Amino acid sequence: xxxxxxxxxxxxxxxxxxxxxxxxxxxxxxxxxxxxxxxxxxxxxxxxxxxxxxxxxxxxxxxxxxxxxxxxxxxxxxxxxxxxxxxxxxxxxxxxxxxxxxxxxxxxxxxxxxxxxxxxxxxxxxxxxxxxxxxxxxxxxxxxxxxxxxxxxxxxxxxxxxxxxxxxxxxxxxxxxxxxxxxxxxxxxxxxxxxxxxxxxxxxxxxxxxxxxxxxxxxxxxxxxxxxxxxxxxxxxxxxxxxxxxxxxxxxxxxxxxxxxxxxxxxxxxxxxxxxxxxxxxxxxxxxxxxxxxxxxxxxxxxxxxxxxxxxxxxxxxxxxxxxxx
Numbered sequence: 001x002x003x004x005x006x007x008x009x010x011x012x013x014x015x016x017x018x019x020x021x022x023x024x025x026x027x028x029x030x031x032x033x034x035x036x037x038x039x040x041x042x043x044x045x046x047x048x049x050x051x052x053x054x055x056x057x058x059x060x061x062x063x064x065x066x067x068x069x070x071x072x073x074x075x076x077x078x079x080x081x082x083x084x085x086x087x088x089x090x091x092x093x094x095x096x097x098x099x100x101x102x103x104x105x106x107x108x109x110x111x112x113x114x115x116x117x118x119x120x121x122x123x124x125x126x127x128x129x130x131x132x133x134x135x136x137x138x139x140x141x142x143x144x145x146x147x148x149x150x151x152x153x154x155x156x157x158x159x160x161x162x163x164x165x166x167x168x169x170x171x172x173x174x175x176x177x178x179x180x181x182x183x184x185x186x187x188x189x190x191x192x193x194x195x196x197x198x199x200x201x202x203x204x205x206x207x208x209x210x211x212x213x214x215x216x217x218x219x220x221x222x223x224x225x226x227x228x229x230x231x232x233x234x235x236x237x238x239x240x241x242x243x244x245x246x247x248x249x250x251x252x253x254x255x256x257x258x259x260x261x262x263x264x265x266x267x268x269x270x271x272x273x274x275x276x277x278x279x280x281x282x283x284x285x286x287x288x289x290x291x292x293x294x295x296x297x298x299x300x301x302x303x304x305x306x307x308x309x310x311x312x313x314x315x316x317x318x319x320x321x322x323x324x325x326x
C-alpha cells in the first residue's frame with residue numbers, strides 16, 4: 001500500500017493519478033463498520049479494474065475545531081495505516097486537518113479532493129459529512145458529484161441493537177469492558193509500547209513486571225487489573241497487566257496511569273524492546289492494600305484467574321461469568 005500525506009492545497013495532478021474507488025472517513029478504531037466501508041471500496045475497485053483508496057484525516061477534526069481539547073486514539077496513525085493495508089487497499093491518503101481545510105465548502109472538497117484525485121466511485125458510511133460545518137452529507141454527494149463519480153452508502157451496522165461506533169468503543173474502554181471489544185472491532189484491543197525501567201517492586205515480591213511507556217497517544221482501558229497477551233520478540237506470552245497508580249505505594253495520582261505487565265512462564269531482559277499488549281478480560285479494579293503481603297496474595301489470585309481464563313479461551317471448554325462493568 002502506498003501512503004500519501006496531503007496538506008491543503010494539495011499539489012497532485014488528476015491526470016497523473018489512476019482512477020480509484022475511495023472509502024472516506026476518519027476511521028478511528030477500524031471497527032467492523034469501518035471495515036465494511038473499506039472492504040466494499042476494495043470489492044468495487046476490483047470489479048471495475050480501478051485502484052482502491054482510503055482517505056482519512058489527521059489530527060482528529062473535533063480537536064482542530066475545538067470540540068475537544070485532547071482525544072487519545074483507539075488506533076494511532078501508524079496502527080491505522082497497518083490495519084488499512086491489511087484490508088487490501090492500494091493507496092492511503094492522509095489529509096492534514098487544519099482550520100483552512102475545514103473551511104472548504106462541500107463543493108470545493110468534492111472538486112479538489114474527490115474529482116481532483118481521479119475518484120470514480122465513493123464509499124462512505126451513512127453518517128459521513130464533509131465540507132464547512134459538515135454541511136455535505138451522503139445525500140448531497142450526488143449533487144456535488146455532478147455525474148463525475150458514483151456513490152455507495154453503507155448503512156448503520158448494529159450489535160445488540162446499538163450502532164457500532166468509535167464512541168461506543170471508547171465507552172467500553174472507559175468502563176474496562178475490554179472483553180466486549182472483539183464484537184465491535186473484530187479483534188482484541190491492542191496497545192504498543194516500549195519496556196522501560198520501573199520501581200522494581202514486582203521483582204522483590206516474586207512477580208516481576210515489565211513497565212510500559214506507550215509509543216502513541218492510545219486510549220487507555222479503565223484503571224484495574226486485566227488478563228492480557230503480550231507479543232514481544234516474535235513470541236506471545238500470557239500474563240496480567242495493571243493499569244493504575246499503585247495506591248499501596250503511592251498516596252497521590254499524578255499524570256496518566258502506569259502500565260505494568262507480569263508475563264507467565266517468562267524470564268529474560270527485555271528493556272528497550274517493543275511490546276504489543278492484547279487486552280482480553282478485566283479481572284478487578286485497582287485496590288489499596290494494607291500490606292505488601294496482602295498485595296502479593298491478591299496478585300497470586302489474579303494470576304490464577306487469568307490462567308483459568310486463558311485455559312478456557314484456548315480449549316473453549318467453559319463459560320466464564322460476565323465481569324461487572326464500572
